[in-house]
Amino acid sequence: MIPLSWYLILSAALFSIGLFGVLARRNAIAILLGVELMLNAVNINLVSFWRYGDVTQMAGQVFAIIVFAVAAAEVAVGLALIISVYRTRKTVVADELDLMKW
Amino acid sequence: MATETLIWLLPLPPVLAFFLIVLFTNKNKAFSHTIGVGAAALSWLGSMVVFFRALGVEHLGEHPFASSIPWLPTGETWLRIGVLIDPLGAAVLFFVAWTIFMIFLYSVGYHNFGQPEGDHDRPGLQPHGATVTDEHGHKHVVPSVEPMYSRFFAFLGLFAFGMYTLVVSDNLLTLFVGWEIMGLCSYLLIGFWYGKESARNAAVKAFMTTRVGDVFMLLGIAFLYSATGTLTFREIFTEEVLHALATTATPILGLSAAGLIALLLFIGTVGKSAQWPLHVWLPDAMEGPTPVSAMIHAATMVSAGVYAVIRMFPLLTADFDGHTLTTTMSVVAFIGAFTALFAATIAVAQNDIKRVLAYSTISQLGYMIAALGIGAYVAAAFHLITHAFFKALLFLGSGSVIHGMEHGVLHTGNHHVDPQDMFNMGGLRKKMPITFWTFLIGGFALSGFPLITAGFWSKDEILADAFGHGHWAVFVTLAVAAFLTAFYTMRQITLTFLGEPRTKEAEHAQETPWTMTAPLVVLAFFAVTYGWVGIPEHFPLLGGILPNWFHGFVGSTLTEEPEALPFNFIPLMTSLVVALGGLLLGWLAYRNVKTPAEDKLQIPLLKNKWYFDEAYDFLFIKPAYWFAETFVYKWMDKGVIDGILHAFGHATAFLGTWIRAYIDKAIINELMGDGSARLTQWFGGRLQPIQTGRIQQYMLASLGVLIVVGGLMFSLLVK
Numbered sequence: 001m002i003p004l005s006w007y008l009i010l011s012a013a014l015f016s017i018g019l020f021g022v023l024a025r026r027n028a029i030a031i032l033l034g035v036e037l038m039l040n041a042v043n044i045n046l047v048s049f050w051r052y053g054d055v056t057q058m059a060g061q062v063f064a065i066i067v068f069a070v071a072a073a074e075v076a077v078g079l080a081l082i083i084s085v086y087r088t089r090k091t092v093v094a095d096e097l098d099l100m101k102w
Numbered sequence: 103m104a105t106e107t108l109i110w111l112l113p114l115p116p117v118l119a120f121f122l123i124v125l126f127t128n129k130n131k132a133f134s135h136t137i138g139v140g141a142a143a144l145s146w147l148g149s150m151v152v153f154f155r156a157l158g159v160e161h162l163g164e165h166p167f168a169s170s171i172p173w174l175p176t177g178e179t180w181l182r183i184g185v186l187i188d189p190l191g192a193a194v195l196f197f198v199a200w201t202i203f204m205i206f207l208y209s210v211g212y213h214n215f216g217q218p219e220g221d222h223d224r225p226g227l228q229p230h231g232a233t234v235t236d237e238h239g240h241k242h243v244v245p246s247v248e249p250m251y252s253r254f255f256a257f258l259g260l261f262a263f264g265m266y267t268l269v270v271s272d273n274l275l276t277l278f279v280g281w282e283i284m285g286l287c288s289y290l291l292i293g294f295w296y297g298k299e300s301a302r303n304a305a306v307k308a309f310m311t312t313r314v315g316d317v318f319m320l321l322g323i324a325f326l327y328s329a330t331g332t333l334t335f336r337e338i339f340t341e342e343v344l345h346a347l348a349t350t351a352t353p354i355l356g357l358s359a360a361g362l363i364a365l366l367l368f369i370g371t372v373g374k375s376a377q378w379p380l381h382v383w384l385p386d387a388m389e390g391p392t393p394v395s396a397m398i399h400a401a402t403m404v405s406a407g408v409y410a411v412i413r414m415f416p417l418l419t420a421d422f423d424g425h426t427l428t429t430t431m432s433v434v435a436f437i438g439a440f441t442a443l444f445a446a447t448i449a450v451a452q453n454d455i456k457r458v459l460a461y462s463t464i465s466q467l468g469y470m471i472a473a474l475g476i477g478a479y480v481a482a483a484f485h486l487i488t489h490a491f492f493k494a495l496l497f498l499g500s501g502s503v504i505h506g507m508e509h510g511v512l513h514t515g516n517h518h519v520d521p522q523d524m525f526n527m528g529g530l531r532k533k534m535p536i537t538f539w540t541f542l543i544g545g546f547a548l549s550g551f552p553l554i555t556a557g558f559w560s561k562d563e564i565l566a567d568a569f570g571h572g573h574w575a576v577f578v579t580l581a582v583a584a585f586l587t588a589f590y591t592m593r594q595i596t597l598t599f600l601g602e603p604r605t606k607e608a609e610h611a612q613e614t615p616w617t618m619t620a621p622l623v624v625l626a627f628f629a630v631t632y633g634w635v636g637i638p639e640h641f642p643l644l645g646g647i648l649p650n651w652f653h654g655f656v657g658s659t660l661t662e663e664p665e666a667l668p669f670n671f672i673p674l675m676t677s678l679v680v681a682l683g684g685l686l687l688g689w690l691a692y693r694n695v696k697t698p699a700e701d702k703l704q705i706p707l708l709k710n711k712w713y714f715d716e717a718y719d720f721l722f723i724k725p726a727y728w729f730a731e732t733f734v735y736k737w738m739d740k741g742v743i744d745g746i747l748h749a750f751g752h753a754t755a756f757l758g759t760w761i762r763a764y765i766d767k768a769i770i771n772e773l774m775g776d777g778s779a780r781l782t783q784w785f786g787g788r789l790q791p792i793q794t795g796r797i798q799q800y801m802l803a804s805l806g807v808l809i810v811v812g813g814l815m816f817s818l819l820v821k
Contacts, residue, residue, distance in 0.1 A: 019805075022798070022801065023798055023801060023802055023805070024798075031798075094796070094797060094798060095796055095798075097797075098794070098795035098796060099795070
């Protein structure tokens with residue numbers, strides 16, 4: 001059986017890639033994708049801990065489903081925002097969206 | 103109704119009328135006078151019931167109608183107030199009720215009720231007349247109604263309340279309350295036409311002058327209360343109290359307590375009854391409407407002063423042995439006799455019809471005061487009442503004459519003719535017959551026309567008393583004053599009514615309406631008949647036909663009834679000679695006089711009232727003004743008090759400026775207020791650059807902080 005650590009390493013790697021995408025990419029859609037990666041890395045963690053712990057306890061799976069739902073909602077809202085921004089400012093580059101700056 | 107209850111209620115209707123008129127019916131003239139006259143009529147009716155019930159009680163002097171209630175707690179005891187009608191009170195109530203009722207009625211006509219509103223009348227000024235057009239298109243000027251008609255009746259009501267209160271009260275305190283209410287009303291009514299400066303000044307003068315007397319009177323009341331612990335007449339006039347007061351010595355002039363209290367109370371009367379030296383207000387008070395002159399200066403208020411002395415007579419004579427006058431009594435007798443003569447000399451030289459009567463009033467009041475000074479109790483009370491009737495009659499008559507003359511003035515339109523100047527009149531007997539006959543009766547009563555008029559009997563009684571007790575100085579002075587009285591009265595009648603009209607206005611004078619003549623007729627009736635109730639028993643021929651009811655009735659007020667004097671021909675002859683002689687001489691001297699220049703008696707000294715006004719102006723008023731304006735205002739107020747206040751002001755202002763400059767501005771505003779703001783601003787400025795607005799930088803920063811905090815927690819907690 002594949003040891004738990006492998007899953008955790010995969011998950012950590014995926015999270016790091018997502019985090020890097022969020023921090024480094026300039027395109028807002030790419031940032032949103034990075035966020036999705038990070039959410040799914042968490043899901044891998046949740047599911048793998050469920051599988052290697054007490055299988056009768058359903059908490060890990062349930063949490064994973066909640067994260068799916070949140071991710072779906074987030075994508076819907078996030079994309080809508082980005083489209084709206086694009087319509088008014090003709091850009092989706094995060095650095096150029098600096099209205100809040102003093 | 104029980105008589106006592108009725109007496110309590112007597113003063114009530116006029117004061118209710120006052121409030122009703124002031125609060126509700128002020129706008130409606132007819133309502134107001136109905137309420138006013140109605141209230142006077144109610145009080146009159148009540149007074150008559152009380153008077154006739156009093157007549158029916160035997161020994162009323164010992165068992166008067168009296169009732170009282172505890173009113174003001176003073177330590178252990180109660181100050182009681184109440185009502186008292188003894189024979190004196192009943193007799194006074196009789197004339198007060200009649201004269202007040204008559205004056206109310208007269209006022210309706212005097213203020214031209216039923217006439218149109220004036221063309222340009224204003225409140226505070228006498229009505230000037232109104233123009234009306236008759237059916238033929240002719241324009242006439244007719245008298246116009248008084249603009250403040252309702253107000254007049256309200257004041258008159260309050261005044262009547264004061265007088266009734268004074269008469270029915272059984273103690274000095276409520277007597278004084280009534281006394282002061284009348285003082286106030288006197289002020290309000292003399293200054294009724296407040297648009298005239300002379301009226302305003304006269305009102306202030308009357309108020310201030312009587313105030314001088316009132317202060318002393320209040321002192322007397324306070325002394326009496328502290329000495330006896332009571333102000334109720336019946337408790338003071340007991341043997342023990344009077345004896346105690348008469349034997350207590352005081353440090354002033356060697357007077358006994360009784361003498362000093364009586365003197366202080368008498369000074370109050372000097373002010374109220376316009377005796378020398380406080381007589382100056384009364385002639386000026388003629389500025390008021392004529393019913394007021396009649397009401398205040400003849401029938402009620404000035405009589406109240408004399409009434410108060412008559413009331414306090416037992417106190418005045420507490421240490422009187424029956425022969426030598428005490429100091430207080432001498433003072434009273436001197437002031438009375440002097441005033442009687444002094445005022446009579448002035449009256450001779452006056453041309454204003456009302457002023458003659460004003461001085462005559464002062465003179466007649468002097469008579470009563472002199473009578474009281476020599477202990478002639480009944481004679482004084484008798485003259486008080488007869489005088490009230492004939493003087494009210496004369497004043498109302500003179501008002502009627504003035505009213506008639508004003509008619510003439512309105513007819514000719516010549517407003518420069520003074521309708522009160524007797525030299526503008528003459529021949530009015532044909533134009534105003536009722537006024538003439540009633541005025542003649544009043545004038546003869548004032549002169550003491552023998553046998554038929556009331557004035558003769560009362561004046562004769564005073565002279566007889568003075569003669570009988572050997573007070574020669576008083577007797578001679580009063581006899582001369584009586585002569586002058588007859589003289590100026592005849593002068594007045596001759597100038598006003600006899601001869602031919604001297605002006606066009608007098609030719610067009612008109613008789614006044616019934617509301618004015620009816621009171622004249624009623625008062626004329628009393629001016630004649632009231633004398634008959636006091637004819638001395640031993641008088642030749644007439645004595646004994648009618649019982650001397652007055653002497654017995656009023657005399658019984660005192661515990662020791664005064665004895666009737668034996669008859670003597672000398673005072674009788676004297677009063678006959680002075681009355682008839684004065685009348686005859688007055689007629690002879692003035693029947694052909696046409697102008698003031700022909701009048702031999704227009705001596706400047708008399709014309710100018712012995713320069714008393716000027717002397718008082720110089721002695722009291724100028725110094726008072728100097729004291730008020732220069733000393734108090736300029737020096738004390740402006741200099742000292744304002745100086746101190748300004749010093750405080752400056753010091754506080756300096757302190758304030760200093761605190762503002764060095765504490766408020768420097769520390770609180772600059773350092774703390776502005777300082778904290780500037781500090782925040784500085785920090786904000788420094789922190790501004792990290793506020794880039796780029797979300798990825800914020801996240802990176804968050805990540806950095808997370809790593810640092812996480813690292814720290816890991817290294818600190820996990821190990």
